[in-house]
Amino acid sequence: METKNQVIVLYSSHTGFTQRYAELIGRELDCPVRALKDAPSDLSQYGAVVFGSRLHAGIFDGWKKAQKLLAKRGAKRLVVYATGAMPNEAEEQIQKVWEQNLTPEERNSIPHFYLQAGLCREKLGAGDRAMLNVAAWAMGRKKGKSAEDAAFADAISRSYDISDPKYIQPLVDCLQELE
DSSP states (O other), rough: OOOOOEEEEEEOOOHHHHHHHHOOOOOOHTOOOOGGOOSSOOOOOEEEEEEEEETTTTTTHHHHHHHHHHHHTOSEEEEEEEEEEEOOTTTTHHHHHHHOOOOOOOOSSEEEEEOOOOOGGGGGHHHHHHHHHHHHHHHHHOOOOHHHHHHHHHTSSOEEEOOGGGGGGGHHHHHHOOO
């Protein structure tokens, strides 16, 4: 498949998961990959622009800023992906996140994908680590804790990596169909 100059992948990454997925997508499609801050000044030459970032406290981090920059630089077609610590099976929560971050029009017009990634506490800022510690402490004190509550408390108390290259395939398939 010939994709040179058809697609560019732009990302914003704080702990490395989003960048890793961007690079995997770029290799699969044989297309350029850049940090959003290094985006070309003219994106109109690309048939599609992929933007990836993390979910941070339920927010698709950097999306509003990216939208403005991509529109200003002439991006024609957008595809977005978010990475996070939730497993892909948390479909209901993932759907809620998209509903909170994309307008109904955006959800209908912009293909969007969630790629489970993980949590790297060592690369988080002190504020984020403190919030996770408080949440884990509060969850530990909760009376009548469900199995989901216990799993959540465990998940936010340590670093882990649940990413896998196979999770990019639906996004890659979508881009191939756009051509």
